[in-house]
Amino acid sequence: MGTVVTIHVVGHGGTERARSERAACIDRGVAWFRHIESVCSRFLPDSELRRLSSRIGTPTRVSPLLYEAIQFSLQVAEASDGAFDPTVGLLMEDRGFTEEHRTGIRSRTTVGRQEPSTDNDPDEHPSSRRGGSPRPHFRDVILDSHDRTITLRRPLVLDLGAVVKGLAVDLAARELRPMENFAIDAGGDQLFSGSNADGKAWSVGIRHPRLPHTVLHTLRLSNGAVCTSGDYERPVRGAESDAADHHLLDARTGTTARAAASVTVIAPCAMAADALATAAFALGPVDGLRFLDRQGVDGLIVTPSFEEVMTAGMRDRVMTGAGTGA
C-alpha cells in the first residue's frame, strides 16, 4: 500500500530456534499487508475493491476481509454524520489523488465518468458534474450480512485508505502476539505491545503539525494503537486545488477540512485509531472531541492556531514536566 512497514520485535534472538520463530512471525505479519493491498486498494485495477466499484446496482458477494473493511468504514461514516465517508473515491481522484502517494502507481477509474457535463457553472463543485447526479453518499452502499453482499446504488468509488492500513496492522499484530513485546509502524499507523528494549512501556511522541522536529507530547503505551491524521504531508495536486488543500476532506461539503491541523487517536486497534482520527479531523475540534468521547477513545486535536483540545483520558496520558526525555 505504498507504505514502509516497520516491525520491531524485542528479544527472541537467543537461540537459532527463537530467531527462526521470530522471523516466521514477522513474515506472516508482513504478508497481511500485501494481501490486504491486493484486496482493498483503490489504485490496483484488479483489486477486489475496484471490481466491486465496477458493479452498480447488483448485489456482489465479497470476501470477509473486504466486507469487514467496508462495514467498519460505514459505521464510522454513520457515527460522524457523514463527515467521514468512504464513498469519496471519485472526489479524491478529482483532487489529483490518482496515484499511490509513495509507489506512484497511477490509476483513475472510469466509474460514473461516461456522461461529461456540458454545464459550465463555475460555482459548481467538481464532484457534482457527472451527468448532474448528486455526490455519492455512504448510504448508497448497502450491506447484506446474511449473504455477505454489497450493493452500490449509484456509480461510486470506495476509498478505504483510512481503514485498511490499520486493518493490516491489526492482522499483523495478531501474528506477532507470541512475541509479546513488539511495535508495528505502517506509515503512521502504529500498534504497540508489551514493552520496549529497556523493559518500559513504549514511548510515543506526538508530532507538532507545523514543526517536524518537535514533539508536542509524549505518551506511554504498552498495549494499543496510535494514529495521527494531519493536514501536512499530502497536499492536493489536482488542477482545481489551491495551495492549502490537502487529502483530508469533510465529506459533508466535499472540500478540504480546515478546522484542525492534526488529530491523534489512541484506540485498542489501529483500524479504529486511523478511521476515528480521520473522522475527527473532518469534524474539527468541537464536534471532533465530542465524537471521540462518544466513541470511547482518547484523542488530541490541534487546531491551525496550535490550540489543543483533548479527551480527559488523553489529558491523563500525556506526560508533563520532567521525565519526557527533553
Place this chain on the structure above:
Amino acid sequence: MLPPQVVERQSAEVDYVSGATQSANAFYFAVVDALSKAK
C-alpha cells in the same frame, strides 16, 4: 509564534513519533542515527 515550552520539549528520546505518514519517523530515525554516530 510558538510557545517556548513546545520548543523545549523537542526530543529524540522517544521510541516512535506519531505523525501524518511516516516522514515524522523518518526524521526521528535520522536524528537517532546522527546521535549514535556522534557518540
